[in-house]
Amino acid sequence: MPAITLPDGSERRFDGPVTGTTVAASIGPGLAKAALAMKLDGRMVDLSTEIADDAKVVFITRRDGDALELIRHDTAHVLAEAVQELYPGTQVTIGPSIENGFYYDFARNAPFTTADFPAIEAKMREIVARGAPFVRSVQNREEATAFFEAKGESYKAELIRDLGADQTITFYSQGDWIDLCRGPHMRTTGDVGTAFKLMKVAGAYWRGDHRNPMLTRIYGTAWRDQKELDAHLHMLEEAEKRDHRRIGKDMNLFHMQEEATGSVFWHPKGWKLYRTAEAYMRRRLEAGGYDEVKTPQLVDRALWEASGHWDKYREHMFQAQVDDEDKTLALKPMNCPCHVLIFRQGLRSYRELPLRMAEFGACHRYEPSGALHGIMRVRAFTQDDAHIFCTEAQIAPETVRFVALLSSVYRDFGFDSFRVKFSDRPDVRAGTDETWDRAEGALKEACAIAGVDYELNPGEGAFYGPKLEFVLRDAIGRDWQCGTLQVDFVLPERLDAEYVGEDGARHRPVMLHRAILGSFERFLGILIEQYAGRFPLWLAPVQVAIATVVSDADPYAFEVAQALKAAGLTVVTDTANSKINAKIRDHSLQHVPVIAIVGRKEAEGRTLVLRRLGVEKQETLPLHDAVARLAQEALAPDLAPDLARDAARGRAAEVLEAVVM
């Protein structure tokens, strides 16, 4: 006698076990038609699931956001059926729903190409039109394995073999096609609808392990209706325009080329942006109690052997030799060992702790070729690195302090929110469980004090200690780790760092490895995408373009340029023989935040007409007022907290809304 409670609190009683379909029908024909699946006591299940006991039921219709995951998963099944119909002999493996869509991994001798998409999509639409019901059935292990092995589906058979003994093995069929699947599914393939599109093909290792064969993955996107699909595709198009590689070229910020794979050639404007960020960071670190140092790039292998990197990290290190000397040097892949060497100069006292040692450290790592990505993942980069030598008791307060600094820096760059991952002890690790307990406990405590919400990243910590990762998202939704804080009690041991404590005895310091931007290259890449190249005034590599209307105004334009430069602004003076319309267009396309227009009127009245990027409204100011105002506006956020910070935030929000120029 199940009593079924609906979201509105009302209750319905039935004489015996009922399916969701029956319950929906009892409520009304509209719902019977619209219900795709249901949540049974919070768990998403098939509508055909039998309800035997009292339960809370929420029906899922196409209007619910939860429907998306169902639609995407079902679309993956439709894709698999279509592929097997079109390309017999192709093995199916797995096909989950993911953010914005789904994928399905196939094993086939000849890989798919996007040229196959039209045929596959057509077949998928056919399958959707058939509207075959999804039918769930429970199988026993032997029969299920035998079934797939008989079909030549060795991957599916392997999946079943690896399912836990306690797990029910369920199949879902749609017409003649059947798949191993946990479900749930909607009612029929017709519920998939037509708002889907295949997006790309890619290779992917079976079970995500590079020792396994590579499968062909087909990615698709699926939505509740055409409007949503169109919006998503439009968003992707817009995101593409914000790609830092595209903007880097268009704005002439940097380039990369074959002769220095994975290294950035910064052009004048790009380097200006870099230096602005660097100068800002330097001020913040100085104010934050850090001491800046500079350590060598080429370091003898002996140090790397001592630190353990030679053993564990050598394949990622660039090595260097000279003819005359029988030595192997390596380009440093990280700065920590060098910082320990500075720490070890002289006898350290507990009074010096916490000692915060910072470096804009140029590092080189031989990254796998396939990992390189624009300036986000490179082989030569500069970390805004620092190591805090401290006691265990200082881990928590230093973490709180660091998170505050990082949050403030991110805010100043226009990132109001970011994700934090907490990576705890990996399987292979150094140190005792007690030490790990203390280190993880201290980090967690610090997060609580700092009000940091993190997601747990189990087992992903460094072998020497737990870490926090601060993650920013790029224009097309890829996540990049930028900031980090890592607790390390191994390296001080290996490199024999010590200090004299209050008790007169020698102690090991704990090392906190931390970075805020991560690397300038990656952070600037994300920053470029964040602003779509339309930087707030303080960051803009060219802050003001002075555009003349007639050549009679040239002398005044040069005078204006001098005045603005004297006030610390970066300007270009455009006295070219072209129309003011063209000049405005050119500088707007270059995302110069302020265009100062200078014609006869301005020269005579000694004024300046200021036009902001993308805004038609403009204002006329006396020259000196204009210079003073712009100089004030161009101050970095840490120098003029309220003004620039609000401007940066406003601009970031505006860019998110706007269609990119």
Added chain:
RNA sequence: GCCGCUUUAGCUCAGGGGUAGAGCAACUGAUUCGUAAUCAGUAGGUCGUAGGUUCAAUUCCUACAAGCGGCACCA
């Protein structure tokens, strides 16, 4: 590193077994003009690199490199 795709002028791209074309940018000239493209002309390419097939290769094939999309990696 693995799978797939791509590589033609500074940029965006067309073309195709008989050694190449457009638009924009650049340069030159004319034009001096008031808020997102003034007009005309000129110049610009070992068609990623190296082999192979062919009477002939930028085009077809192979290898390599770089880039792109993923996967793996990111101590």
